[in-house]
Amino acid sequence: MWDESTVLMLLQGVGESLYMTLMSTLFAYIIGLPAGIFLVTSSKDGIRPQPWLFKTLDVIVNLTRSIPFLILLVAIIPFTRLITGTTIGSTATVVPLTLSAAPFVARLVESSLKEVDAGVVEAAQSMGASNSQIVWKVLLPESRPSLFIGGAIAITTILGYSAMAGFVGGGGLGTIAINYGYYRYQNGIMFVTVVLLVLIVQVFQGAGMKIAKVLDRRKQ
16 A cells, blocks of 8 residues: 555655645635734724624624635635636635635734734824824734734634545545545554644644744743
8 A cells, every 4th residue: 555656655645735825715714814903903992993794794704704614615615616727626625715714814813913912002193103104114013913813713614624625525634534535444554644744733832833933022
């Protein structure tokens, strides 16, 4: 069982899992970061309260977060085919992964930004800083440690989703675990894929925590 082709298959699975995870995280932050910022700034205690905008975003994020990933994966098959031209493989899986992770990222960003001391924001306002300056020069820099921790959480969560996509031919280690470990009862391959997933999670979590510790000026 452990011949060269099996090893190459596992290495390809690792590469596909990393590709799906990192690409989905990137696109999820492209969507979720602005959404999280608007959730904070438009809230009643934000720097520019806009109840209608906050309520709209809040409802959208809550609704999309409530949809289980596997159901979302199947429900948006026509949309996935429209975007990528296919519904199987690692590239196709990036679409549902992004849509599933974006609201989660928005909540992570919102939580991180809310940790910024209100006194720092008030000081910036008293010095005449505009709302955009407060966001880019106060809120985001001050919340960097928490944002990186949230990023590590997002990556590991998306990695778990990518493994679930293996049930529908999503590619990566999840597909290998399903096709060989589950359907063909090759417990050795199942065990190896689990170990590889755990190792990848630990690497991302460790990197995120290390970066956050370096950036946390409060402990320096």
